[in-house]
Amino acid sequence: xxxxxxxxxxxxxxxxxxxxxxxxxxxLSFTVEKxxxxxxxxxxxxxxxxxxxxxxxxxxxxxxxxxxxxxxxKREPIAAKMKIGYVADEHILYDTLxxxxxxxxxxxxxxxxxxxxxxxxxxxxxxxxxxDKLGQKISSYSHGMKQKISIIAAxxxxxxxxxxDEPMTGLDPKSSFALKxxxxxxxxxxxxxxxxxxxxxxxxKVCTKIGIINKGRLLAIGSIEDIKKQREDSSxxxxxxxxxxxxxxx
Amino acid sequence: xxxxxxASKLLRVIWKDNWKNGLSKFFGKRKRQINIDKPIVDSKxxxxxxxxFGVIALLFLLAYISFYSIMLTEGSINSGVFExxxxxxxxxxxxxxxxxxxxxxxxxxxxxxDNLLLATLPISSKSIFLAKFTxxxxxxxxxxxFIYLPFVIASGVYAKIIGYDIGAEFFIIGxxxxxxxxxxxxxxxxLLSFPIMYIVTLVxxxxxxxxxxxxxxxxxxxxxxxxxISLMTQMGSTVDEQDNLFMPASMISVLMGLKKATIFxxxxxxxxxxxxxxxxxxxxxxxxxxxxxxxxxxxxxFYRKGxxxxxxxxxKLESKKTKISYKSNKFVASFVKKELKQILGVxxxxxxxxxSIVMLPVLGVIFxxxxxxxxxxxxxxxxxxxxxxxxxxxxxxxxxxxxxxxNIYLLKTLPISAKDILLPKxxxxxxxxxxxxxxxxxxxxxxxxxxxxxxxxxxxxVLVIGGIGGSCYGLYNDIxxxxxxxxxxxxxxxxxxxxxxxxxxxxxxxxxFIVLGVVVSSINFTNGLSYLIMFGGGGLVTSIFAIVSYRKxxxxxxxxxxxxxx
Numbered sequence: 001x002x003x004x005x006x007x008x009x010x011x012x013x014x015x016x017x018x019x020x021x022x023x024x025x026x027x028l029s030f031t032v033e034k035x036x037x038x039x040x041x042x043x044x045x046x047x048x049x050x051x052x053x054x055x056x057x058x059x060x061x062x063x064x065x066x067x068x069x070x071x072x073x074k075r076e077p078i079a080a081k082m083k084i085g086y087v088a089d090e091h092i093l094y095d096t097l098x099x100x101x102x103x104x105x106x107x108x109x110x111x112x113x114x115x116x117x118x119x120x121x122x123x124x125x126x127x128x129x130x131x132d133k134l135g136q137k138i139s140s141y142s143h144g145m146k147q148k149i150s151i152i153a154a155x156x157x158x159x160x161x162x163x164x165d166e167p168m169t170g171l172d173p174k175s176s177f178a179l180k181x182x183x184x185x186x187x188x189x190x191x192x193x194x195x196x197x198x199x200x201x202x203x204x205k206v207c208t209k210i211g212i213i214n215k216g217r218l219l220a221i222g223s224i225e226d227i228k229k230q231r232e233d234s235s236x237x238x239x240x241x242x243x244x245x246x247x248x249x250x
Numbered sequence: 251x252x253x254x255x256x257a258s259k260l261l262r263v264i265w266k267d268n269w270k271n272g273l274s275k276f277f278g279k280r281k282r283q284i285n286i287d288k289p290i291v292d293s294k295x296x297x298x299x300x301x302x303f304g305v306i307a308l309l310f311l312l313a314y315i316s317f318y319s320i321m322l323t324e325g326s327i328n329s330g331v332f333e334x335x336x337x338x339x340x341x342x343x344x345x346x347x348x349x350x351x352x353x354x355x356x357x358x359x360x361x362x363x364d365n366l367l368l369a370t371l372p373i374s375s376k377s378i379f380l381a382k383f384t385x386x387x388x389x390x391x392x393x394x395x396f397i398y399l400p401f402v403i404a405s406g407v408y409a410k411i412i413g414y415d416i417g418a419e420f421f422i423i424g425x426x427x428x429x430x431x432x433x434x435x436x437x438x439x440x441l442l443s444f445p446i447m448y449i450v451t452l453v454x455x456x457x458x459x460x461x462x463x464x465x466x467x468x469x470x471x472x473x474x475x476x477x478x479i480s481l482m483t484q485m486g487s488t489v490d491e492q493d494n495l496f497m498p499a500s501m502i503s504v505l506m507g508l509k510k511a512t513i514f515x516x517x518x519x520x521x522x523x524x525x526x527x528x529x530x531x532x533x534x535x536x537x538x539x540x541x542x543x544x545x546x547x548x549x550x551x552f553y554r555k556g557x558x559x560x561x562x563x564x565x566k567l568e569s570k571k572t573k574i575s576y577k578s579n580k581f582v583a584s585f586v587k588k589e590l591k592q593i594l595g596v597x598x599x600x601x602x603x604x605x606s607i608v609m610l611p612v613l614g615v616i617f618x619x620x621x622x623x624x625x626x627x628x629x630x631x632x633x634x635x636x637x638x639x640x641x642x643x644x645x646x647x648x649x650x651x652x653x654x655x656x657n658i659y660l661l662k663t664l665p666i667s668a669k670d671i672l673l674p675k676x677x678x679x680x681x682x683x684x685x686x687x688x689x690x691x692x693x694x695x696x697x698x699x700x701x702x703x704x705x706x707x708x709x710x711x712v713l714v715i716g717g718i719g720g721s722c723y724g725l726y727n728d729i730x731x732x733x734x735x736x737x738x739x740x741x742x743x744x745x746x747x748x749x750x751x752x753x754x755x756x757x758x759x760x761x762x763f764i765v766l767g768v769v770v771s772s773i774n775f776t777n778g779l780s781y782l783i784m785f786g787g788g789g790l791v792t793s794i795f796a797i798v799s800y801r802k803x804x805x806x807x808x809x810x811x812x813x814x815x816x
Contacts, residue, residue, distance in 0.1 A: 017815065056663040060813050081665035092660045094588055096595030100574045108584035109664050118576040135574050
């Protein structure tokens with residue numbers, strides 16, 4: 001059997017915030033392989049966002065290691081980050097720029113050439129119906145439009161690892177559908193999509209692999225079918241609720 | 251009653267929020283992300299030494315104020331204008347409140363991000379006004395007290411010692427008066443801001459209009475302040491045959507004029523001086539309350555409309571399409587463009603550097619005129635002010651990192667180092683510094699008697715070098731303890747203790763030029779040697795400061811940057 005290429009590797013990751021004793025992420029280990037769409041699930045405050053922030057280099061971590069496409073995030077941060085495209089859970093954008101200026105700024109950072117840039121921006125702007133909005137200031141954008149600009153900017157350099165934190169928030173149904181399609185296409189190109197979500201239906205439809213986290217610890221990992229079989233849960237919702245509730249009780 | 255109840259509820263929340271996000275960072279214990287400078291023990295020693303020198307500096311300042319106050323008190327009593335002197339002390343504190351308070355009022359009322367939330371709550375605009383006004387008032391109380399109290403208390407104590415007829419009411423009402431001082435100037439600024447900001451919301455080019463609106467208000471405050479400073483340069487004293495201090499006629503007329511201009515303080519000052527104590531005291535309070543009510547009523551017409559209009563149309567008036575370009579750029583150029591757009595989009599950030607550009611020539615003329623005949627010393631004096639301005643007014647270096655706010659999340663995910671982020675910030679900060687340096691150098695070039703162009707060019711060079719050092723130092727200071735969780739840019743710019751250290755360093759650099767200026771003025775060197783000592787020696791120290799600051803920033807920035815937690 002062909003061995004799958006690991007694009008994300010997290011080993012014994014532990015993260016505590018400087019103002020707290022509690023471990024937001026506790027000895028987390030898992031891998032995400034080429035072509036996978038990984039859904040990261042967990043209740044509020046479970047450690048999903050902290051994990052994603054460590055994974056993208058936003059937060060420093062005390063113990064463990066993170067490797068992106070073979071580049072250790074601590075030792076080779078620039079090389080590792082070159083492979084990542086990130087869509088944050090809150091709109092971290094420069095409001096005073098226009099949408100196009102913002103995408104150009106990100107494209108400049110990733111050294112995207114003029115031709116590729118034009119082709120990709122036009123393509124994604126068409127998918128998300130943003131062509132005539134790119135020249136407007138981000139401050140005038142609605143919540144959903146800001147989300148779309150974040151997505152386009154994250155994809156402009158065609159990252160090997162596309163990380164999204166609650167990406168469906170604020171998107172209209174058409175755009176949500178388009179995003180799901182893009183995720184599938186991205187994975188089909190041999191890349192990785194890693195996203196967190198509370199919308200279990202989306203996770204069920206899109207993901208090839210899921211991880212469920214609570215109180216900073218990984219409770220289950222694998223394909224939805226495999227986990228359901230192991231635990232005899234009838235749906236992803238049951239699986240999620242049972243796992244996280246059992247954790248609460250214990 | 252409901253208005254006051256709601257206002258007090260709102261005030262509690264706003265104040266708590268301000269304390270957490272702004273004031274606690276000034277007064278409270280700062281959370282240090284990581285300390286790579288010194289081990290903990292050294293850091294404690296550093297704090298103790300810093301505290302010791304802080305207390306010494308404070309005592310020195312209080313002693314200086316008291317001495318100055320005593321001289322003025324003796325002169326004023328002998329000249330029969332003691333009452334007018336108290337008017338001056340009060341006016342001085344009120345002008346400082348106008349100077350610092352104008353931006354705070356504008357930010358609190360119009361640029362605060364909580365406006366959106368407040369507009370949705372069932373709270374009257376009067377309550378919002380009261381809460382926001384009180385927030386502005388509380389932030390100015392300390393400044394007013396610090397300026398006014400030492401002058402008045404020292405003056406009162408000395409007047410009592412030399413037998414002038416003042417009672418306990420002078421000290422009691424004089425102290426209570428601290429709480430009244432910021433009210434009048436803040437109400438005036440607030441009243442002026444309503445129509446200006448209302449008109450701004452009606453203009454299509456809102457960013458530009460906002461900038462001019464804010465600039466107009468701040469220029470008004472600074473204009474009054476500068477007028478006051480220029481009047482103060484006429485201060486002086488004469489001594490009679492029995493060594494009694496007297497005030498010269500020019501100063502007496504200044505004091506008389508100031509009394510007329512600030513006649514609204516008549517009741518409280520006369521209550522202090524023992525005239526109709528209770529009646530005047532309460533009449534003053536009633537007067538202030540009346541003005542507050544009038545402002546509050548006007549606010550219900552203008553403020554709400556202005557705020558709602560701003561929220562309703564938001565930036566949409568400006569959201570016309572601009573030309574789309576797919577052209578790639580070098581990262582630094584792209585980042586510089588982003589920085590420039592960011593500061594141009596927040597008018598209040600540009601106010602302090604622009605004020606430096608305007609104020610340096612004005613102060614240059616004032617000080618230059620008052621110190622004729624010692625041109626190299628004048629050069630040193632103006633360079634000193636220039637260094638202080640350049641080091642402490644450049645918001646882009648003082649809060650350049652904090653200014654990123656939550657966008658630091660985005661930057662940290664990008665394949666760039668701290669140096670890549672800081673370099674464009676140094677460039678943009680120094681674009682503004684160059685403008686300030688240019689304004690100071692042109693003024694100096696015109697003011698000095700000989701070789702104006704050469705002196706102007708040399709001053710420009712040392713100020714630019716000092717500016718580079720100052721901006722690197724400011725950024726280093728900021729990246730060590732950034733504040734990314736602000737809701738209103740005002741929280742970053744007001745009570746900004748990040749400005750203190752750079753201002754002190756600017757002051758120290760300036761002192762070197764003053765000392766060198768005194769040396770070359772008192773010894774008859776040839777022009778060439780004078781310039782070599784003044785600009786060569788001073789320039790060398792400034793260059794060392796710039797190189798050390800830059801190297802320290804670039805060497806350590808990555809460690810701080812990697813460990814930043816938003």
